[in-house]
Amino acid sequence: MLPLSLLRAAQGHPMLIELKNGETYNGHLVNCDTWMNVHLREVICTSKDGDRFWRIPECYIRGNTVKYMRVQEEVMDKAVEDQKKFRKHGQGRGGRGRGGRGRGSPSYRGRGGSGDRGGYRGNSNR
Amino acid sequence: MLFYSFFKTLTGKEVTVELKNDLAITGILHSVDQYLNIKLNEIKVVDEAKHPHLLAVKNCFIRGSVVRYIQLPQDAVDTDLLHDATRREARNAA
Amino acid sequence: MDGQGQGQGQGQGQDRLANRHQARTPLHAKALIEELDHKQLVVLRDGRKIVGLFRSCDQFANLVFQNPYERIIVGKQYCDLPLGSIYLVRGENVVMMGRVDEGREIPSTLQLVSPAEIRKAQQAEKEEQLIRGTMLKRLDFLDLE
Numbered sequence: 035m036l037p038l039s040l041l042r043a044a045q046g047h048p049m050l051i052e053l054k055n056g057e058t059y060n061g062h063l064v065n066c067d068t069w070m071n072v073h074l075r076e077v078i079c080t081s082k083d084g085d086r087f088w089r090i091p092e093c094y095i096r097g098n099t100v101k102y103m104r105v106q107e108e109v110m111d112k113a114v115e116d117q118k119k120f121r122k123h124g125q126g127r128g129g130r131g132r133g134g135r136g137r138g139s140p141s142y143r144g145r146g147g148s149g150d151r152g153g154y155r156g157n158s159n160r
Numbered sequence: 161m162l163f164y165s166f167f168k169t170l171t172g173k174e175v176t177v178e179l180k181n182d183l184a185i186t187g188i189l190h191s192v193d194q195y196l197n198i199k200l201n202e203i204k205v206v207d208e209a210k211h212p213h214l215l216a217v218k219n220c221f222i223r224g225s226v227v228r229y230i231q232l233p234q235d236a237v238d239t240d241l242l243h244d245a246t247r248r249e250a251r252n253a254a
Numbered sequence: 255m256d257g258q259g260q261g262q263g264q265g266q267g268q269d270r271l272a273n274r275h276q277a278r279t280p281l282h283a284k285a286l287i288e289e290l291d292h293k294q295l296v297v298l299r300d301g302r303k304i305v306g307l308f309r310s311c312d313q314f315a316n317l318v319f320q321n322p323y324e325r326i327i328v329g330k331q332y333c334d335l336p337l338g339s340i341y342l343v344r345g346e347n348v349v350m351m352g353r354v355d356e357g358r359e360i361p362s363t364l365q366l367v368s369p370a371e372i373r374k375a376q377q378a379e380k381e382e383q384l385i386r387g388t389m390l391k392r393l394d395f396l397d398l399e
Contacts, residue, residue: 035309037316050338054347056300070316070344100344107339110309110320112395121306181299181349191285197315198332199285203352212327213303217295220352221285223315223345226299 035113041066041103043113049074050104051095056082059095070097162175166242167192167230176206176231177222183211185220196224286311290354295325296343296351303327305334305354306341309346315345328379332364333372 043064051059051072061077077090167189176186177198184207187200201219205211214220294308296317306322319341323334360366367375 035318036312037310037318038312040310040340041343055298097344098346101298101347102269102344103342104338105340105342109319110340179349181301183297183349185350197285212332212361212364213295213297213325214352215351215361216276216355217353220350221289222350223348225346226349 035110035117038066038068038070039117040105040110040113041070041072043116044103044105047106047109048107049106052101052103053099054101055093055099059093061090061093064092067097070100071095072097072100115137161170161194162196162245162248163196164192165197166245167198170232170236173227173236175200175233177227178229178231179226180228181226185214187220190219193224196227198222198224198227198230286315286317286351289351293354293356294319294351295354297349298343299347299349304337304341304343306337308351310325312345315348317345317348317351319343327364328372328375328378330363330365331367331372331375333367333369334361335369 041063046063048060048062049058051074053059058080059074059077060080061074064073066072072095073092074095075092076134077093078087079090079093080086171191173189173191174186175182175189177200183205185200185203185205187203188226190199190201192198199221203214203217203220205214208215231249265300268338287371292308293305295303295305296319297303303325304319305325306319308317308322310318321339322337324337324340326333326335
């Protein structure tokens, strides 16, 4: 189960995101994508020193500003379940689902090799 | 790919990796990948007292993007070969 | 190769997370795959040291940890602050990661203290470094040969 699959499984669940600048955002994950961009609802934003708070109905965070994310234990169980379900379906159709492109995760098999497409450009450090 | 191939020839040698956060680690080069991520075995932190967390760690993975320098044993490097390879890469890239 | 892995998984009824990863992950992430399901210490760019059960990774070195804690060491005191159940670290914030040797985890010289105490010690250390920094700057200004 890949990290981005875990993030996808967290949709609808509360989570905490700390950005590189030290701010923390606590809210429910509405949506996410392969670059770790996230859309949160009912957000409490805390400043770096923990002294100021904002309540924001919804916000969009660009993936490359994220330091780390915290989710609940049940999200991991859900992610593993989702993967089992997906694989079962994929096998039924002759394994088409396996490449994973339909689910939005970067594909790194076959199609022209090194698999540095999609999310790779999101990592400005490289 | 040149340095990836170059580092692959150095696996098993003792190297010192200096990171951008000024941490320096000595260890045996176990493996390297195309991003120049490094895996070191039997690590020894250069300034151990400053980094007590790492006393319990014997092997580590270092992300290529955080490396500042990699110190290599001189006899492990064939500079002529490296020069040739560099010129070849430059020719192919041009 | 993938088909083989899947067939085995079905036969056994319970795949090992690491095996599944191995079958589907490109070579440049294999370095991290070997460390899956082990207790790891990861150093982040902001200086934090997180210890936890390493559960997942990808080619960007995005990492997933289970039941991690932050290990803070100041001088001879240490404290482990729990960080919740699941932690996802973005790869570019990772400096290095190493497997924690269970036996040698805490050097005998270190003393366990409460979170409040370690925070105080951290503050004291920060202030000391600030003072040292300003003093050095002042000496610099004097341009002593």
